[in-house]
Amino acid sequence: MNRLFPALVLALAASLLGGCGYNQLQSTDEQIKAAWAEVINQYQRRADLIPNLVNTVKGFAAQEKDVLLGVTEARSKVGTIQATPELLNDPQAFSRFQQAQGELSSALSRLMVVVERYPDLKSNQNFRDLQAQLEGTENRITVARNRYIKAVQEYNVVVRSFPSNLTAMLFGFKEKPQFTVEDEKAVSKPPTVDFSAPKPAPAK
Numbered sequence: 336m337n338r339l340f341p342a343l344v345l346a347l348a349a350s351l352l353g354g355c356g357y358n359q360l361q362s363t364d365e366q367i368k369a370a371w372a373e374v375i376n377q378y379q380r381r382a383d384l385i386p387n388l389v390n391t392v393k394g395f396a397a398q399e400k401d402v403l404l405g406v407t408e409a410r411s412k413v414g415t416i417q418a419t420p421e422l423l424n425d426p427q428a429f430s431r432f433q434q435a436q437g438e439l440s441s442a443l444s445r446l447m448v449v450v451e452r453y454p455d456l457k458s459n460q461n462f463r464d465l466q467a468q469l470e471g472t473e474n475r476i477t478v479a480r481n482r483y484i485k486a487v488q489e490y491n492v493v494v495r496s497f498p499s500n501l502t503a504m505l506f507g508f509k510e511k512p513q514f515t516v517e518d519e520k521a522v523s524k525p526p527t528v529d530f531s532a533p534k535p536a537p538a539k
Contacts, residue, residue: 356499360508363490367511368420370483375418377476378436384472385410385443388465392446395456402442402449409435409442429512443469480514487511 389403396403413435422428456462491510494503503509 355502356493356496357502357506359493359499360490360503360506363486363493364508366486367423367483367490370479370486371418371420371423373479374476374483377472377479378413378418381439381469381472381476382410382413384465384469388446388462388469391459391462391465392450392456395453395459395462396449399449402445406439406442406446409439413439423511424509426512433514484514487513 385406389406392399393403416422416428416432416435418432422432450456450462491513493499494508494510
């Protein structure tokens with residue numbers, strides 16, 4: 336009997352924890368970590384494309400120093416933020432990460448506007464390859480962000496719902512910060528980087 340008692344206690348504890356949402360908290364937390372890893376993977380993919388993109392544009396439009404410098408500096412700022420899983424438990428750090436990525440997106444958008452002035456650049460095969468990779472990466476970022484948003488929504492519901500909220504408080508599970516955008520449509524619509532219909536060069 337003495338040997339059975341610890342096993343019975345463990346079985347009872349496991350049953351109580353499962354019924355109070357502990358297992359669901361663990362499961363949804365792991366889903367967030369997996370979704371976050373994919374977000375970071377795609378953002379890194381974009382960051383890796385930027386040096387070649389900037390150098391290619393520089394070869395045709397070296398005079399656009401401010402725009403090129405803006406992209407380089409925005410990429411550098413992104414690189415200073417350690418996007419570890421621990422960042423997901425720090426709303427302020429998460430906000431800084433999101434702001435840095437947003438600044439990089441804006442810098443890339445300005446670069447793409449500049450490109451419109453240089454037909455020779457737009458017809459360059461190397462640039463077109465980079466543009467296609469960037470467009471594909473932006474699409475993958477959108478998909479990864481949407482998966483992360485969904486995972487956080489599911490987790491936060493568990494954290495706030497009774498009785499799992501009691502388990503969350505007991506074991507230190509807190510709500511995770513969420514991506515926010517001024518225009519929510521931006522979450523599902525990547526920046527336009529399609530140059531298939533070039534405009535005529537401005538008259539000199």
